[in-house]
Amino acid sequence: MKSLQNTRTVTTGTNAEHARLHNRRVILEAIRLGGRLTRADLTRLTSLTAQTVSNIVAELEQEGMLLVHAAEKIGRGQPPVPLSINPDGGYALGFHVAQHSIIGVMLDLLGNTRAQVTLAVNYPSFDQALPLILETVTAFRRQLPRGRFLGVGVALPGPFSVEGMTAVGPTAMSGWDEADIALRLQQAVGLPVLLENDATAATMGERLHGIASDLQHFVHLFIGSGLGAGLYLGNRLYSGHWHNAGEIGHMTVVPGGKACHCGNHGCLERYISIAALLEHLGQRADQDISAWDMREPRFTAGVQAWLDEAVPALRQAINILESLLDPQTILISGFLPAAILGRLVDSLEPLSRSISSRGDREYPRLQLGTAGPDAVALGAAALMILAEISPDYEALLKPE
Numbered sequence: 001m002k003s004l005q006n007t008r009t010v011t012t013g014t015n016a017e018h019a020r021l022h023n024r025r026v027i028l029e030a031i032r033l034g035g036r037l038t039r040a041d042l043t044r045l046t047s048l049t050a051q052t053v054s055n056i057v058a059e060l061e062q063e064g065m066l067l068v069h070a071a072e073k074i075g076r077g078q079p080p081v082p083l084s085i086n087p088d089g090g091y092a093l094g095f096h097v098a099q100h101s102i103i104g105v106m107l108d109l110l111g112n113t114r115a116q117v118t119l120a121v122n123y124p125s126f127d128q129a130l131p132l133i134l135e136t137v138t139a140f141r142r143q144l145p146r147g148r149f150l151g152v153g154v155a156l157p158g159p160f161s162v163e164g165m166t167a168v169g170p171t172a173m174s175g176w177d178e179a180d181i182a183l184r185l186q187q188a189v190g191l192p193v194l195l196e197n198d199a200t201a202a203t204m205g206e207r208l209h210g211i212a213s214d215l216q217h218f219v220h221l222f223i224g225s226g227l228g229a230g231l232y233l234g235n236r237l238y239s240g241h242w243h244n245a246g247e248i249g250h251m252t253v254v255p256g257g258k259a260c261h262c263g264n265h266g267c268l269e270r271y272i273s274i275a276a277l278l279e280h281l282g283q284r285a286d287q288d289i290s291a292w293d294m295r296e297p298r299f300t301a302g303v304q305a306w307l308d309e310a311v312p313a314l315r316q317a318i319n320i321l322e323s324l325l326d327p328q329t330i331l332i333s334g335f336l337p338a339a340i341l342g343r344l345v346d347s348l349e350p351l352s353r354s355i356s357s358r359g360d361r362e363y364p365r366l367q368l369g370t371a372g373p374d375a376v377a378l379g380a381a382a383l384m385i386l387a388e389i390s391p392d393y394e395a396l397l398k399p400e
């Protein structure tokens, strides 16, 4: 039997520098959420001392992260000065590296898109993608020569570093599974770098730019060449111990079903993925379908055959996700052509009964995402901004 001492880890203490950075994020987040706040508002909302608030606000003002508005004259004494986030106080770049495209975006501190680029590629290895990313970073930075750049978020298909799952099958991209990828990117770009899987980044994209802005608990199914889910639980992203939470592509949904490259049978992404659709269309799994018109008669039978298999498998996956996580809703998006995705969602009704079948729901059980094709890149950049300005995400940027 384990001794009591071994059953929990000791909560670590904090030092002054860590506390200062944490408090700085607390203040930035309060202003971001509040819109315009005075120092007195900040003292009240954050429970920090007036002196601490004043010191941090002075530092943020000096860095250009805050806008100082005209004082509001109310009564006697020193009039309060409202503060807001300066959108030009910092910029973050986000990249979505996928099998057939690299999408890059530049966001300002308030999450507004300031630049976007889409590059056509074909299963880029890390060494092939790196110069394209560097060129784009340079081009974006040239647009704002005096801008303060917080860092670069890079999102790509997962799972990461899982033996026998990461680099196998038609959805895998080679050369992205080395342990030092983030470090190499960071050294090449000269800015902090965050690596995230595409479904998790897309989840943040929907939270900040799409349909999920009011949601606190939701699951986001992202259909690319393979399939992943992003988990947003208790008002924050949940990424798991090894950063692979939500990698449900190899969840068994059809025991004894189709053989998968991972060695198992009946994996979810053998039914729900672009690779699975291509198989039914008699095409190689590495084809880029983005420009295909799926209404063409040559596709009709294949799409229907795919739907016939995909729908029961996805119903089962939704039932499992709802039963495990009790989400407000499940979002679905990805690289499937909109018409096909719409047909898939329509065909899923009626969903299997679960704890989510209840009359007092605010949102449908399943909804289409609305952040659009840039959702992953937007989310990757947004994570970089949140790491700088939100205490919930400070762990993303670990101190060196």
Ligand SMILES: [Zn+2]
Binding pocket: 249, 250, 260, 261, 262, 263, 264, 267
């Ligand atoms: Zn599998």
